[in-house]
Amino acid sequence: MLDPKIIKEKPELIRKMLKDRNSDFDLDSLISLDAKRRELIIKTDELRKKKNTVSVEIAQKKKSGQDASSAIAQMQQASQELITLEEEQKKTDSDYEKLILTIPNFIHESVPIGQDETANLEIRKFGAIPQFDFSVKDHIDISQNLDLVDLERAAKTAGARFYYLKNGLVRLNQALIHFALDYLEQKQYVLVQPPYMINQKSMEGAIIAQDFQDVIYKIQDEDLFLIGTSEHSIASMHSDEILEGKDLPIRYAGVSPCFRKEAGAHGRDQKGIFRVHQFEKIEQYVFARPEESWKEHERMLAVAEEFYQKLEIPYRVMLLSSGDMGKISAKTYDIEAWMAGQNAYREIVSCSNCLDFQTRRLKIRFRDKTNEQTQYMHSLNSTLVATTRTLVAIMENFQTKDGHIGIPKALQKYLGSSAI
RNA sequence: GCAGAGGUCGCCUAGCUCGGUAGGGCGCGGGCCUUGAGAGCCUGUGUGCGCAAGCACCCGGGGGUUCAAAUCCCUCUCUCUGCGCCA
Numbered sequence: 001m002l003d004p005k006i007i008k009e010k011p012e013l014i015r016k017m018l019k020d021r022n023s024d025f026d027l028d029s030l031i032s033l034d035a036k037r038r039e040l041i042i043k044t045d046e047l048r049k050k051k052n053t054v055s056v057e058i059a060q061k062k063k064s065g066q067d068a069s070s071a072i073a074q075m076q077q078a079s080q081e082l083i084t085l086e087e088e089q090k091k092t093d094s095d096y097e098k099l100i101l102t103i104p105n106f107i108h109e110s111v112p113i114g115q116d117e118t119a120n121l122e123i124r125k126f127g128a129i130p131q132f133d134f135s136v137k138d139h140i141d142i143s144q145n146l147d148l149v150d151l152e153r154a155a156k157t158a159g160a161r162f163y164y165l166k167n168g169l170v171r172l173n174q175a176l177i178h179f180a181l182d183y184l185e186q187k188q189y190v191l192v193q194p195p196y197m198i199n200q201k202s203m204e205g206a207i208i209a210q211d212f213q214d215v216i217y218k219i220q221d222e223d224l225f226l227i228g229t230s231e232h233s234i235a236s237m238h239s240d241e242i243l244e245g246k247d248l249p250i251r252y253a254g255v256s257p258c259f260r261k262e263a264g265a266h267g268r269d270q271k272g273i274f275r276v277h278q279f280e281k282i283e284q285y286v287f288a289r290p291e292e293s294w295k296e297h298e299r300m301l302a303v304a305e306e307f308y309q310k311l312e313i314p315y316r317v318m319l320l321s322s323g324d325m326g327k328i329s330a331k332t333y334d335i336e337a338w339m340a341g342q343n344a345y346r347e348i349v350s351c352s353n354c355l356d357f358q359t360r361r362l363k364i365r366f367r368d369k370t371n372e373q374t375q376y377m378h379s380l381n382s383t384l385v386a387t388t389r390t391l392v393a394i395m396e397n398f399q400t401k402d403g404h405i406g407i408p409k410a411l412q413k414y415l416g417s418s419a420i
Numbered sequence: 421g422c423a424g425a426g427g428u429c430g431c432c433u434a435g436c437u438c439g440g441u442a443g444g445g446c447g448c449g450g451g452c453c454u455u456g457a458g459a460g461c462c463u464g465u466g467u468g469c470g471c472a473a474g475c476a477c478c479c480g481g482g483g484g485u486u487c488a489a490a491u492c493c494c495u496c497u498c499u500c501u502g503c504g505c506c507a
Contacts, residue, residue, distance in 0.1 A: 041469050045476040052441075052476085055488055059440045068487080075487040242430065242466095367430090369448055374466090 001360045002103050008034060014103070020113045020322040021104050030103070033096040040089040047082045051075060102208055104327035105357040108294075111331050112321045119321030120334075126305065127314030129338055130397050137403075138341030139395040140272040143169065145403050146420060148395075149273060160270070161262060161277045163388075168420035172394070172407070173280065173387050175414035177255065180282040180385045183307060184253035189284070192252045194233030196259075197224040202236035205362035208327050214263040230254030231381045234285040238364045245289065245368035248377060249296055254283040258386070272392065274346070279388040286380045287364065290356065293378035297353040300382040301333050304349045307384055310410040313393050314338040316345050330355045337389070341396035348389045351382035 007014055011031060018025050054075045061068040112119050143149040148169035154162040165173055185191055203216065203225045212218075217226040227233050234254050243250075258281045269275035284303065288296045301317065308315050320332040335349035356376035359365070365374035398406035405420040412418050 038469065041476085045469070048476055051488085055440070058487060062440085072487040079487075244430095372449080372465095 001101055001357060002106070003356070003360065004034065004100065007031070007100070007103075013106075017104070017106055020107055021325075021327075022115060022323050023104055025103055026099070027103075030096070030099045033092060033099065037089075037092050037096050040085060040092055044082060044085050044089060047078055047085065051078050051082070054078065098209075101204065101361065102210070104208075105330050105355060107322050107325070108331040108353070110319070111325065112319065113323075114321035115323045117321070117324045120324055121319040121321075123317040123319050123333070125314075125316040126309060127312070127338070129314055130340055132340070132399075132401075134401045136340050136343075136396070137399060138272070139274070139339075139392040140341075142341075142395045142399055142403070142405065143273075146405070148420070151271070151273075158277075161275065163273050163276060165273075168405075168415075168417075169391060171415055172391060172411070172420065175411050176385055176387050176390055177280055177282060178414045179411055180307070181253065181255060183310075184282065184284070184303075184384060187251075187303060189251045189253035192230070192234060192237075192254050192285075194227070194230050194237065194254055194256055196227055196233075196256055198227060198233055198236060199223045200225065202239065202362075203232060205239060206232040206235040206328075206358055211327075215260050217259050217261060226259035227256060228260050229258045229281055229381075230256040230283045231285055234283070235358050235379060235381075236362055238287070239362040241364060242374055243287070243364070243366040243377070245366050248366060249286050249288040249292065252283075252285040253384070254281075254285055256281065256283075273388045274392050276388055279386055281386045282384040284351075284380075284382045284384055287359070288378045288380065289366070290375065290378050293353055293355065293380060296378075296380055297331065297333075297351065300380060301335075301351045304335055304351060304382055304384055308335065308337065308348075311390070311394070311408045312410075313390070313397060313408070315348070326350075326352065328352075328354050328357050330357070335383075337393040339393050339396050340399070341392075346389070346393075348386065348393065349383040351380075353378065353380045355379075 002014070007027075007030065011027060014027055017023075018027065054071050058068045058071045058075065061071060107113075112121050114120075137145075140149075140151075146168070148166055150164040150166060151162075154164050181191060197219060200223055203212070207215070207228075212225075215228050219225065231254065233256070234252050257278060259278055260276075262275060262277060265275060273279075284300050286296050286300060305315070305317065315335050315337045318334045318336060320334060325332045329352035332350060332352040334347050335351070336345035337348040338344075339346050355378050358379045359376045364377060364379070366377050367374045394408065394411075395405050398408065400406055400419070407415055407418050407420065
């Protein structure tokens with residue numbers, strides 16, 4: 001959510017952002033609803049003031065034994081008027097609220113303006129692309145040959161985009177999680193295993209309504225939604241709280257399964273475990289002081305890059321364009337890992353600064369002294385590792401001529417072996 | 421799941437029986453006093469609208485009764501205690 005004051009005072013900033021995002025958001029409706037909302041506040045406040053005055057009068061008259069009936073009549077009339085106005089106000093407020101929650105976030109000045117991913121900028125590359133003296137397989141062939149993944153039976157029991165991991169890949173998945181947790185803990189992150197289901201209010205704090213439909217699974221007859229990432233749980237963890245400035249930044253390492261509908265992804269990455277409904281993810285989630293959030297953003301990216309360097313996975317860092325970026329992010333870097341079986345770089349990390357967009361929705365504030373004005377802090381999130389995609393990268397990049405999989409040195413002690 | 425007790429301003433607490441402007445303490449800010457510090461005293465301390473003066477709102481959420489609700493009624497939710505069930 002954006003600051004209502006900025007929308008009111010500098011609508012031209014919002015218009016530019018909407019244009020850069022190719023958004024068809026109806027700003028004029030929002031502005032007129034806001035005007036109507038404020039007009040109603042003034043009117044109802046006046047009526048309440050009248051009621052308060054008359055109420056005191058009634059109390060005094062009753063106390064001294066005078067007749068209060070004319071004052072009571074006034075009171076009844078004012079109450080009636082107020083009920084009508086309050087209904088209108090409720091409706092206006094709710095319309096306004098719905099609309100303001102769907103405006104996308106501001107865009108940082110360093111973000112390239114463009115329609116889609118073709119306008120993304122490559123920032124840097126790391127690692128040499130592996131060369132093979134045999135014909136390269138993709139992760140589907142490799143995992144089928146080694147009995148590491150059963151997609152057919154998963155399709156039978158759950159549907160497309162599900163999988164049974166088996167044998168060494170179960171261990172490798174756990175090894176990645178274990179390694180990632182050790183890595184972030186050593187960097188002083190607070191480890192968090194959050195609720196895997198959260199209520200609607202919390203979910204709305206973390207994402208924009210329309211994403212519900214495309215991404216989020218709902219639990220039947222309960223006010224509960226399966227999280228799409230631990231970001232959703234951790235964002236709302238401090239909702240309605242006022243934290244102490246001295247505690248910032250707070251860096252969380254979230255570990256959880258992630259559940260995604262992947263609606264609208266028909267046909268893309270249809271096979272294998274690259275794009276699935278369920279996977280494990282270790283996430284960086286940071287609450288920072290506003291003036292430090294851009295520094296934190298670069299820091300989180302560096303933490304993620306170092307992780308893939310340790311895993312010996314070649315990657316490139318992309319700066320997403322205004323048209324390719326998520327609505328809640330002001331700036332997003334993606335890390336794309338080289339995947340030998342696809343002969344391409346594919347997204348494995350997304351690192352975003354959301355400014356005060358989430359914290360404003362969730363009322364997460366801080367202050368340095370108890371009587372100081374509170375401020376919204378900034379929130380940032382970045383993948384450290386989404387296990388299935390990294391498993392794909394390892395399987396494809398570390399495949400051997402005899403059809404097995406080598407293991408990156410950093411993972412060997414967690415796996416207990418150097419090959420699968 | 422059942423029963424009981426609770427949720428009041430950043431924190432603690434009074435007020436609820438019997439409806440009439442939510443009081444006190446702590447913490448923190450500003451001021452007075454002081455050579456300085458401390459103590460003491462004064463004052464401020466959440467949200468909204470407004471250029472401002474100021475006004476309105478805020479007692480876990482929602483609804484009801486009433487001229488008027490922290491207070492009475494209903495409902496939901498969370499916490500605690502006991503019982504039950506359970507990996």
